[in-house]
Amino acid sequence: MIFALRPSEKSGRPTLWIPLVRRIREPFKGLWALPGGPLTHSESLQDAASRNLRETTGLAPNYLEQLYAFGGLHRSPTQRVVSIVYWALVQPTEAALADESENVRWFRADRLGELAFDHNAIIDYALWRLRNKMAYGSIAYHLLGEYFTLAQVREVYEAVLDRELDPANFRRQVKATPEIEETDHYLQGGKHRPPRLYRFTGRPGLDPDNRSTP
Amino acid sequence: MIFALRPSEKSGRPTLWIPLVRRIREPFKGLWALPGGPLTHSESLQDAASRNLRETTGLAPNYLEQLYAFGGLHRSPTQRVVSIVYWALVQPTEAALADESENVRWFRADRLGELAFDHNAIIDYALWRLRNKMAYGSIAYHLLGEYFTLAQVREVYEAVLDRELDPANFRRQVKATPEIEETDHYLQGGKHRPPRLYRFTGRPGLDPDNRSTP
DNA sequence: TTAGTTCTAGTCAATTTGACTATAACTAAT
DNA sequence: ATTAGTTATAGTCAAATTGACTAGAACTAA
Numbered sequence: 001m002i003f004a005l006r007p008s009e010k011s012g013r014p015t016l017w018i019p020l021v022r023r024i025r026e027p028f029k030g031l032w033a034l035p036g037g038p039l040t041h042s043e044s045l046q047d048a049a050s051r052n053l054r055e056t057t058g059l060a061p062n063y064l065e066q067l068y069a070f071g072g073l074h075r076s077p078t079q080r081v082v083s084i085v086y087w088a089l090v091q092p093t094e095a096a097l098a099d100e101s102e103n104v105r106w107f108r109a110d111r112l113g114e115l116a117f118d119h120n121a122i123i124d125y126a127l128w129r130l131r132n133k134m135a136y137g138s139i140a141y142h143l144l145g146e147y148f149t150l151a152q153v154r155e156v157y158e159a160v161l162d163r164e165l166d167p168a169n170f171r172r173q174v175k176a177t178p179e180i181e182e183t184d185h186y187l188q189g190g191k192h193r194p195p196r197l198y199r200f201t202g203r204p205g206l207d208p209d210n211r212s213t214p
Numbered sequence: 215m216i217f218a219l220r221p222s223e224k225s226g227r228p229t230l231w232i233p234l235v236r237r238i239r240e241p242f243k244g245l246w247a248l249p250g251g252p253l254t255h256s257e258s259l260q261d262a263a264s265r266n267l268r269e270t271t272g273l274a275p276n277y278l279e280q281l282y283a284f285g286g287l288h289r290s291p292t293q294r295v296v297s298i299v300y301w302a303l304v305q306p307t308e309a310a311l312a313d314e315s316e317n318v319r320w321f322r323a324d325r326l327g328e329l330a331f332d333h334n335a336i337i338d339y340a341l342w343r344l345r346n347k348m349a350y351g352s353i354a355y356h357l358l359g360e361y362f363t364l365a366q367v368r369e370v371y372e373a374v375l376d377r378e379l380d381p382a383n384f385r386r387q388v389k390a391t392p393e394i395e396e397t398d399h400y401l402q403g404g405k406h407r408p409p410r411l412y413r414f415t416g417r418p419g420l421d422p423d424n425r426s427t428p
Numbered sequence: 429t430t431a432g433t434t435c436t437a438g439t440c441a442a443t444t445t446g447a448c449t450a451t452a453a454c455t456a457a458t
Numbered sequence: 459a460t461t462a463g464t465t466a467t468a469g470t471c472a473a474a475t476t477g478a479c480t481a482g483a484a485c486t487a488a
Contacts, residue, residue, distance in 0.1 A: 041294055045285035068422055069283040069298045071259035080255055082298075084283045125422050136350075151434080169477065171436070192434040193484035208282055208339050365465080383446065385467070406465040407453035 001034045001067070001126055002059060002088045004095035005143050005156065006106065014152075015159050016109040018123065019057050019098060027077050028116030032107070034123070036083065046209045049086035058099040061088035063142035065205055067126055075118050087126050089142040110162075134160050138179055141200035149187050149195040150174055215248050215281070215340055216273060216302045218309035219357050219370065220320065228366075229373050230323040230344075232337065233271050233312060241291050242330030246321070248337070250297065260423045263300035272313040275302035277356035279419055281340055289332050301340050303356040324376075348374050352393055355414035363401050363409040364388055 005014040020032040035056040039048045046064060053059050064086055071082040090098075100106065109127060112120065133139045140156045141148070154170045174180055179202035186194040204210050219228040234246040249270040253262045260278060267273050278300055285296040304312075314320065323341060326334065347353045354370045355362070368384045388394055393416035400408040418424055 039285070039296070042287070044287055045283060045296070066283060069259060069280060070422065071253070071298070073256070073258055082253070082259070084285070084296075084298075121422065128420070149435090166477070166479090167434085168436075168438090168479085173476090188485095190434075191486050192432080193436085193486090195435055206342070208284065208335065363466090380446070380448090381465085382448085382467075382469090387445090402454095404465075405455050406463080407455090407467085409466055 001085065001123060002053065002057065002061065002090060003109065003126075003130065003143065004090045004098075004106075005092055005159065006095060008108075013159070014092075014155050016127075017095075017106045018109050019059075019100075019104060019106050020112075020115070021056055022103040022105075023116050024103065031114065031116040032105075032112075033116035034085075034119045035104075036085075039084075044209075045084055046086065049088075053088060057104060058097065059088070059090050059094060061090050062094065063089040063139070063204055065207055066209065067122070067129065070118065070122060072118070081117075083122075085122055085126075087129075089139070091143070091145050093145055131160055137205075138177065138200070138202050139205075141202070142204070144200075147183065147185065147197040147199055149197060151195055153198075215299065215337060216267065216271065216275065216304060217323065217340075217344065217357065218304045218312075218320075219306055219373065220309065222322075227373070228369050230341075231309075231320045232323050233273075233314075233318060233320050234326075234329070235270055236317040236319075237330050238317065245328065245330040246319075246326075247330035248299075248333045249318075250299075253298075258423075259298055260300065263302075267302060271318060272311065273302070273304050273308060275304050276308065277303040277353070277418055279421055280423065281336070281343065284332065284336060286332070295331075297336075299336055299340075301343075303353070305357070305359050307359055345374055351419075352391065352414070352416050353419075355416070356418070358414075361397065361399065361411040361413055363411060365409055367412075 002019055004017055004019075006017045007013065008015045019035070021035045023029050023031050023033050035052055037048075037052045037055070039045065043051065045066065049064060050061070053061060053064075065088075067085040067087045069082060069084045073080065075081050075083070098104075098106070109123065112123065114120065115123070130139070134157060140153055140160070143156050144152055150171050151167065153174055154165055154167060157170070158164055179200060181199045181201050183197045183199055185197040187197055188194050216233055218231055218233075220231045221227065222229045233249070235249045237243050237245050237247050249266055251262075251266045251269070253259065257265065259280065263278060264275070267275060279302075281299040281301045283296060283298045287294065289295050289297070312318075312320070323337065326337065328334065329337070344353070348371060354367055354374070357370050358366055364385050365381065367388055368379055368381060371384070372378055393414060395413045395415050397411045397413055399411040401411055402408050
């Protein structure tokens with residue numbers, strides 16, 4: 001499952017979106033579902049996740065991590081299925097390039113209808129994990145491009161945590177983390193004082209899949 | 215994989231131990247390995263984990279949670295294997311009951327030799343997750359019995375984090391968490407002032423496997 | 429030149445943390 | 459009975475962090 005920031009239709013502020021694919025076969029034909037597919041013999045779990053992502057949406061994620069292995073007995077009405085679910089964060093520029101079609105479409109993460117299989121529950125869990133990681137770790141930056149303003153970081157937090165944060169106090173905390181690097185560039189084009197651009201220098205996560213690559 | 219507290223041979227203070235089983239077949243015949251086995255068609259992932267645990271060690275865990283799905287291509291030299299690993303915490307009274315034999319033995323988590331497959335890496339990751347959860351959550355209590363003293367909780371933290379903590383400050387923090395309940399009982403038998411017994415009233419974790427059972 | 433906007437630095441009280449002191453309550457030895 | 463030894467427990471105090479707020483800086487648009 002993929003998360004990306006896109007501007008809300010109404011306010012224009014960034015909100016969380018996820019791409020879904022329409023089921024063209026039974027079971028749940030016609031309903032929307034998370035993209036996915038079988039694991040082949042010659043690819044690791046992570047490789048299979050990237051491949052599936054690329055094949056269905058054309059996206060190349062900035063961040064890819066294992067979410068959970070779902071293996072309940074009645075996930076599919078027709079057969080026993082174990083799904084090892086990965087979740088990805090993609091930058092806005094990437095997300096804009098994603099292939100949309102009759103059967104692939106972006107949805108706001110907080111406004112989903114009934115999805116196929118147990119996919120609503122999977123998304124709920126992914127959202128919970130995302131909020132959790134956000135509260136602690138340095139995951140928010142993977143939803144942004146290489147350069148960003150501190151206000152943009154704050155908007156990511158506000159979109160995911162769904163509450164407003166004090167701009168001044170938020171600045172102070174973000175600037176105190178060593179992984180944030182000040183650049184000499186400023187974002188021009190606003191109707192106000194141009195904010196300084198920053199850059200994230202930290203590493204992704206510490207999962208078994210990632211921790212070996214330094 | 216299972217964690218339990220047992221007294222260190224030298225100091226007598228509690229330390230982390232895990233039970234391993236000896237491989238009686240190739241590959242890695244003779245080496246120690248994590249207990250495990252195949253997933254059958256009619257059981258959920260969690261059920262399979264409990265069953266395997268019970269069958270190999272006789273243990274009934276107090277806490278059971280999914281750790282990670284390992285699916286690298288070369289985990290086993292003979293075939294492609296995907297392992298969905300669970301980790302368990304068992305109380306000392308339970309752990310004392312575990313079946314030990316020629317082919318099942320407890321080892322100190324920080325003093326393991328070379329194990330079969332990628333099991334050293336799996337244990338490293340589990341230890342990292344345990345320390346992480348300990349730093350935040352309320353997981354330490356699942357390594358203790360129903361009643362415990364605050365000094366015992368501190369010893370768990372000290373064993374897992376491998377550093378000493380100030381008794382007075384630790385008390386203050388633990389007592390501030392709402393999930394800890396003071397009882398009217400005291401632990402007798404020490405050579406000193408008898409400490410008050412406490413009790414943990416919180417719920418386990420919030421994994422997909424557990425979150426539905428309130 | 430002025431109004432409007434966001435960026436950014438700073439103040440200050442409230443809360444939390446870390447290091448430490450002191451007393452309480454028990455057992456074991458004298 | 460007294461004393462020494464041990465851990466339990468409460469409390470103090472300065473340092474660090476957090477939350478609410480103020481105010482000036484730096485830009486655009488009218």
